[in-house]
Amino acid sequence: xxxxxxxxxxxxxxxxxxxxxxxxxxxxxxxxxxxxxxxxxxxxxxxxxxxxxxxxxxxxxxxxxxxxxxxxxxxxxxxxxxxxxxxxxxxxxxxxxxxxxxxxxxxxxxxxxxxxxxxxxxxxxxxxxxxxxxxxxxxxxxxxxxxxxxxxxxxxxxxxxxxxxxxxxxxxxxx
Numbered sequence: 001x002x003x004x005x006x007x008x009x010x011x012x013x014x015x016x017x018x019x020x021x022x023x024x025x026x027x028x029x030x031x032x033x034x035x036x037x038x039x040x041x042x043x044x045x046x047x048x049x050x051x052x053x054x055x056x057x058x059x060x061x062x063x064x065x066x067x068x069x070x071x072x073x074x075x076x077x078x079x080x081x082x083x084x085x086x087x088x089x090x091x092x093x094x095x096x097x098x099x100x101x102x103x104x105x106x107x108x109x110x111x112x113x114x115x116x117x118x119x120x121x122x123x124x125x126x127x128x129x130x131x132x133x134x135x136x137x138x139x140x141x142x143x144x145x146x147x148x149x150x151x152x153x154x155x156x157x158x159x160x161x162x163x164x165x166x167x168x169x170x171x172x173x174x175x
Contacts, residue, residue, distance in 0.1 A: 029095035059111035074106035079148035110165035
């Protein structure tokens with residue numbers, strides 16, 4: 001790793017899972033775990049997705065089949081899409097589009113893999129401190145090419161944007 005790099009998280013795999021990477025420019029790539037060869041400690045690893053110069057990975061997950069992707073853009077639009085709509089590719093490609101971005105949507109801020117039968121909630125926070133909690137089951141399912149629907153309306157609409165989002169289980173939400 002470079003001196004400016006930090007290790008933020010680690011995901012445990014079974015050896016037979018798929019790896020899913022999603023970028024803020026709404027690109028997604030899914031590939032088999034077998035394509036990630038073991039490397040030594042001094043290695044920087046292998047390329048997962050080829051990024052454009054102004055793009056960055058916002059989500060990386062390990063998944064089996066029967067899952068959905070939830071995405072939320074900076075202007076409050078979001079949706080769920082079945083992972084089955086994303087075909088597996090070879091690692092290191094540019095991926096495919098998971099959402100259509102425009103001035104109306106802005107760039108993606110949050111993306112995650114969720115089970116299709118989840119009872120979890122999602123908490124969305126804006127840059128100005130506005131917070132909304134919604135059940136994930138109420139987020140509509142749309143195709144990969146759709147922009148999504150409004151999940152968060154801003155009280156100070158002019159200059160507020162989604163800052164972050166996180167999924168919480170129903171058990172955590174009740175405590």
